[in-house]
Amino acid sequence: MKGFQIQQKGERRISAALRIMLVIFLLAVQIALVVAISYFMQEYLALAYAVVQVAALFLAIRIYNEPGELSYKLIWFILLLLAPPVGMILWFLWGGAAQKRHLPQNGKRVPDEPESVRKRSALAVERLTRQLPGWSRTANYLCRRDFQLYQDTRVTYLPEGALLLRELIEQAKKAERFIFLEYFILAEGRLWSELEKILCAKAHEGVEVKIIFDDFGNIKRFRGETIDRLRDAGVEVFIFNPVHEYVNRLYFNYRDHRKIACFDGDVAYTGGVNIADEYANLIERFGYWKDSGVRLEGDGTWGLTASFIHMCINIGGVMHNEHDYYRPHTPVRSEGFCQPFTDGPQNNPDNPAEDVFLQMISSARRFLYITTPYFIPDESVMRTLCIAGDGGVDVRLMLPGKPDHWYADWVAESYFGNLLAHGVKIYRYTPGFLHAKSIMVDREAAFVGSVNMDYRSFELHCECGVMVYGAPMIESLLEDMDAIVDQSHLVTAEEWAKRSVVRRVLEPLLRLFAIWM
Incomplete structure (x- = not known):
């Protein structure tokens, strides 16, 4: 695979510290070049700079029209507005153009499933539709992406x-x-x-x-x-x-x-x-x-x-x-039924993980329980969670009490006010760091896997997980989630409103950099 590389024996001899220093040095060189080019154009090439400003405008329009959440494009708009040469060069180094150059191509694949396997999966979907009709949509969605449903x-x-x-x-x-x-x-x-x-x-x-x-x-x-x-x-x-x-x-x-x-x-x-x-x-x-x-x-x-x-x-x-x-x-x-699936940046913008999460949230009628260590949702996830809360669904979001990255936790907390206003209950796991990634809906369906509820997992990482429908395992997950709630602190709107001035100022600024957290 051309994009993602492997290393053979002996190639990892360079120490971790030296490798980190090398990466930092190369990043610094790239940034220095960007700044130098920008300064040169501003000082000596007024006409060229005007051309760059126009080009930056067209690039912003292109970014706007590309698939993806507008909130995650905002940082690029700001860079292109404040420093057009810097924003353009950074985009072509680290943005969409770089993504397309270095993402893996699906040239070599596991052979297609035998027809007998696909038929068994189709029969399983029919049985699921009879037993749990509300979940046939999710199962069919994953089947269309070659993730079979199993009994x-x-x-x-x-x-x-x-x-x-x-x-x-x-x-x-x-x-x-x-x-x-x-x-x-x-x-x-x-x-x-x-x-x-x-x-x-x-x-x-x-x-x-x-x-x-x-x-x-x-x-x-x-x-x-x-x-x-x-x-x-x-x-x-x-x-x-x-x-x-x-x-x-x-x-x-x-x-x-x-x-x-x-x-x-x-x-x-x-x-x-x-x-x-x-x-x-x-x-x-x-x-x-x-x-x-x-x-x-x-x-x-x-x-x-x-x-x-x-x-x-x-x-x-x-x-x-x-x-x-x-x-x-x-x-x-x-x-019951199960449906393992994977997710990765080579599939963008057609990644299944976020779509599956959105379907689970919107399918909830009685209760929706979520555990995630990192909560940096996009507009679609936030809107769907708020609609569920407004609709009377018992929505419980369980997060770490002792986070591993303060900046990611501050960004997560910046969303609390809106969620609390729409009836979503937020629990902080008091004993320590809650790293489990799971969703349970109405005691009918559940997800367990590696996917966090953030931009990294939805867009940048190779992820995996299992959808489970109508299986006894769901009751075990519910018991564990109840135990997590019992050991957690329920966040209130009053205490959220009392957070420090520093946090109130920094949280919306940190949100701009959510794509890199």
């Missing part, structure tokens, strides 16, 4: 990161054919030390072990020596989007934010949990780390396995020619 899948909700990670290690021990891991963060520590030994041993036994991880998420947490040990043991390691190779891609945060683990085709995991000690509360960061995920067993695991295969092929990996080798082998009977 015969046992979905188990895992309310703690420690529980999911312990299961992941035990599944790795039992794997006989393949182990696929795709994570934003793989951090060295107690968990990784145990898992690394298992992965290397399995590779020696002939098990196919493949790992994809995001370079930016691990720039200071996963050493080159560790990668070399894995590769020497026979583990295939792919580094997604090395940060020092394309400064513009670093700046725009194209990241593989997915969390996928697949074992032998029969078991798969996803959710908000990365492989790092804080996710199991083995070390403390921002108080108690609350996270969650799901385990899939049966037909639906193929949705996550196929997503991994697609990513692996597109960043240079080699898979078995017969993809049936990776399909589930152990039949499972269970209630």
Whole structure:
């Protein structure tokens, strides 16, 4: 894949500190050039500067007419208005033009699903329509984007990161054919030390072990020596989007934010949990780390396995020619339906995650519960949430009590007043950092995955998740959400109005930079 690159053995020897310094230096050089060119044009080329102003106007019109939320285009309008040369050069370096140059092209894909699989999915949609008619729209929407609907899948909700990670290690021990891991963060520590030994041993036994991880998420947490040990043991390691190779891609945060683990085709995991000690509360960061995920067993695991295969092929990996080798082998009977899906910047502006979220919010009739660590909504999400609140839906938004990034939290808080005015209840998780990403609607449908409710997840990141309809797992999720509410502080309009003058001034300014948070 031309846009997103991988690194081979030895290429990660340069230290994290040097790589960060290199990126900062290159960014500084680009900014200095932009300022110098702008100054030169202002001082010595009045006619050229006038031409640039006209060109900036046409560029602003072009940006306005491109797909996407107007609120996220505002920062570009301001740059083009205040400093036309700077705004234009930054746009072509880091804006839409750069996005189109460096986004991956879907040239190599997993072969199309057999007709028998598509027919089973169509039958599942018919059954879902009879059982839960309100959710056929969402299921059909995802099917039209080649994300099949599955029955015969046992979905188990895992309310703690420690529980999911312990299961992941035990599944790795039992794997006989393949182990696929795709994570934003793989951090060295107690968990990784145990898992690394298992992965290397399995590779020696002939098990196919493949790992994809995001370079930016691990720039200071996963050493080159560790990668070399894995590769020497026979583990295939792919580094997604090395940060020092394309400064513009670093700046725009194209990241593989997915969390996928697949074992032998029969078991798969996803959710908000990365492989790092804080996710199991083995070390403390921002108080108690609350996270969650799901385990899939049966037909639906193929949705996550196929997503991994697609990513692996597109960043240079080699898979078995017969993809049936990776399909589930152990039949499972269970209630309900599940629909794994993925999301990524190469699909813009036709990404499914935000559309699915909007459909879930608008479908709520009785109650709508949401957990997310980052809340930087666009106009569509805000409007739909407010309409739900005004319509009498019990809307509960659960956010961290101890955030990891103060600026993102300040931006999130800037939206509270409008939400509270429309009847939305906002809860701050008192014990610490709420990192779970989930939505539950009317005890009928739920989402669990890696998607945050912000611009990064909707537009810039590669994400994943599972829609679940009419399955027992939804009750387990509801119980966990009730427990979160019990441990949380309910935000009131009165206390929100009393926040400091500094916050009131900075919050709307920080909103302008939401696309980079």
